[in-house]
Amino acid sequence: MEESNNKIVISIEGLTKSFGDNTILDGITLHLNKEENLVVLGKSGSGKSVLIKCIVGLLQHDTGSIKVGSHEITDISEEELIKVRKKIGFLFQGAALYDSMTVRENLTFALLRLKEKFTTDQVNEMIEEALENVGLPDSIDKMPSELSGGMKKRIGLARTLVVKPDIILYDEPTTGLDPITSDEISHLINDTRDKFKNASIIITHDINCVKTVADRIVMIKDGKVYKEGSLEEFTSEQDPYIKSFFK
Amino acid sequence: MPKQIPNPEVAVKEEASLTSLVKEKMKMFFIKIANVIEYLSIVFRNLFTNKFEFQEFLKQCYQIGNNSVGLISITGIIVGLVLTIQSRPSLVNFGAVSILPGMVAISIIREMGPVITALICAGKIGSSMGAELSSMRVTEQIDAMEVSNTNPINFLIIPRFVAAAVMIPLLTLYADAIGIFGSWLGVNIKDTLSLKLFIAEAFKNLEFIDIFPAVIKSFFFGAVIGLVGCYKGYNAGRGTESVGIAANSAVVTSSLLLIIVDLIAVQITDLL
Ligand SMILES: Nc1ncnc2c1ncn2[C@@H]1O[C@H](COP(=O)(O)OP(=O)(O)OP(=O)(O)O)[C@@H](O)[C@H]1O
């Protein structure tokens, strides 16, 4: 028991979240292991983005518990929350690049605000490497408004990865990308994990991405965990609802 | 077609829904007041406890100045000109043309300069703060800042608010100068008076008590514009339509508040 607890980096129990009368999450229980890629599946509007926002404290959940490492997110103090956020990287569904900053400044901002001091050379080196990884080294001095939707997404990914967080929450990392780039991003997620030994929650509808990255899958339906298991368990499932995702 | 007979049941229902509507409105009103108080207390607490983002502050000062200086110049000159041209005939009737420079200078410095500058800035600066912050809210940039260990109150709101409070008095002094220059142009349509002499005339009767309260007043105008613009932007809804709503209501609310602050300020200076 002790040992298995040490393997868990995020554990969520009985999580509920409503907006007014609209109950979105209705008792979610799941956990994320060390160095694991956990894929979260679910219909549009099922509350996947809400779930990961609760984990970083951007939204406050109603009941239940969320533990990140040894920190309980419910009623967490400001200082503790900062500690938690320093460990977690977050890729927003819409990339959320800062409009008023260039790509370089976007990445520098994330890097310098989250990590200790680096020299300018170190920062530049890390930024170039991160942009290289997402295949966009030339856009370093562009403004976000000059980028296409898919490029923004990749810069958002670079901004998340440049910090090298222990835990990464990806909100639809491959949505809106062409199949080749999607494939590259999926492999980048795996490579990052192999290199930095981080744990990830990956929200996606892209079945090819699921097949590449998933160590374990959790499916959410009606605010609850509908099924949890490995890729094989999901693909061999006869339940029509699950089958419709893997068509 | 038969005349419609009012249905008493519907009438009762409408009445009931009216009272519940009023109740609902009242409730919303108090919730809003509570929100505003909470917002102000958070902003001021952060202002005095957290590290000041000086870089952002400078950026905002530059933007405020750069965005409004042209408009303020044009308006200032025209206001000075118009005030002078319009006051002249009445003063001629009383044989008091010589007080024209002093009179116009006082009305510009005490009232026209601060109020017009503030209203222009409410339109120009307040709306852009509302739009910028609300679009950052809608596109989750504010959330992204928060997870990047940056307090958005500290990074976004305080620099804007302080920059507005610092820049609007400066812009007001600039508008005063331009307005007085416009007035000199106005005088020179009918008379010839050198600028040097005009300025000497204008400032002859001007006292510290005329200038100082106006500067303080415009400091509060700036604070109102910054606080309202940021409040509307920061608390915008989640849809794209909230960007327009935030920009619009930033202008409307801050203009209204400016007039109210002006009214209060005039009462206070009257006591001095
Ligand atoms: N801040 C909020 N206020 C009110 N309702 C919200 C808020 N955030 C999300 N919701 C609602 O919660 C529900 C779930 O939203 P969420 O963004 O988590 O869906 P999702 O599973 O990520 O869907 P998608 O796959 O389309 O991104 C939606 O009905 C949405 O309208």
Ligand SMILES: [Mg+2]
């Ligand atoms: Mg989502």
